[in-house]
Amino acid sequence: xxxxxxxxxxxxxxxxxFANFGQEIQxxxxxxxxxxxxxxxxxxxxxxxxxxxxxVKAFRPHVKTVMDVHLMITPVDPYIQAYADAGADILxxxxxxxxxxxxxxxxxxxxxxxxxxxxNPGTPAEAVEHLxxxxxxxxxxxxxxxxxxxxFIDMTGKVKKLRQMIGDRPVxxxxxxxxxPKTAPLVAAAGADVLVAGSAVFKGGSVSTPQIYGDNxxxxxxxxxxxxx
Ligand code: DX5
Ligand code: ZN
Numbered sequence: 134x135x136x137x138x139x140x141x142x143x144x145x146x147x148x149x150x151f152a153n154f155g156q157e158i159q160x161x162x163x164x165x166x167x168x169x170x171x172x173x174x175x176x177x178x179x180x181x182x183x184x185x186x187x188x189v190k191a192f193r194p195h196v197k198t199v200m201d202v203h204l205m206i207t208p209v210d211p212y213i214q215a216y217a218d219a220g221a222d223i224l225x226x227x228x229x230x231x232x233x234x235x236x237x238x239x240x241x242x243x244x245x246x247x248x249x250x251x252x253n254p255g256t257p258a259e260a261v262e263h264l265x266x267x268x269x270x271x272x273x274x275x276x277x278x279x280x281x282x283x284x285f286i287d288m289t290g291k292v293k294k295l296r297q298m299i300g301d302r303p304v305x306x307x308x309x310x311x312x313x314p315k316t317a318p319l320v321a322a323a324g325a326d327v328l329v330a331g332s333a334v335f336k337g338g339s340v341s342t343p344q345i346y347g348d349n350x351x352x353x354x355x356x357x358x359x360x361x362x
Contacts, residue, residue, distance in 0.1 A: 141167035145331035164347035175206035179279035193220035225249030277308030285311025296324030318360035
């Protein structure tokens, strides 16, 4: 995985057909997804429950791009090795998930993955200021985590601050929640390079009409890139 700051679209399979993950992943990748975003929820850190390491391991052979695993769980540390074994390329933990995010990020890198840190909408950019040298990706939540299809919360100021903090380090800024062609330009202009989109990518399409996924991915990408030109 080489580092670049161009716009990347990461469809969240939280909005896919849960009975058909393999084909859904193949369809979004064939239609231009740059990364595949996998939302792991524990019914405890967030009020919803999705999938654990065995399911993530089953997704792995279908993902040819980058498997970006977003943990909305607490505790994190006991499960890091299981997600490494499941084949995550990037493993992101929430800074709110426990008191020892520094140790968690070290452990994620130690297990051979890229380490991400996510911030809830109520958490300031400064919460990750001292973690920058241990981090490969900062995920800025633009909804309260737990569900797809929620309304975008403007975190543009936080993104700009993070962009300054990152400086020339090879750290991605990812936006997660409510990203669509209307909101993508705001976050791209502020300095984000990875845009997670669940409902905006999967809406209206299916594995039998995958070109709709392609149209949706292109619409988000074009809107984001228009803010950079
Ligand atoms: C929210 C998840 C998101 C979500 C995004 O808890 O982390 O990845 O699936 O979905 P949309 O794009 O529909 O807001
Ligand atoms: Zn997510």
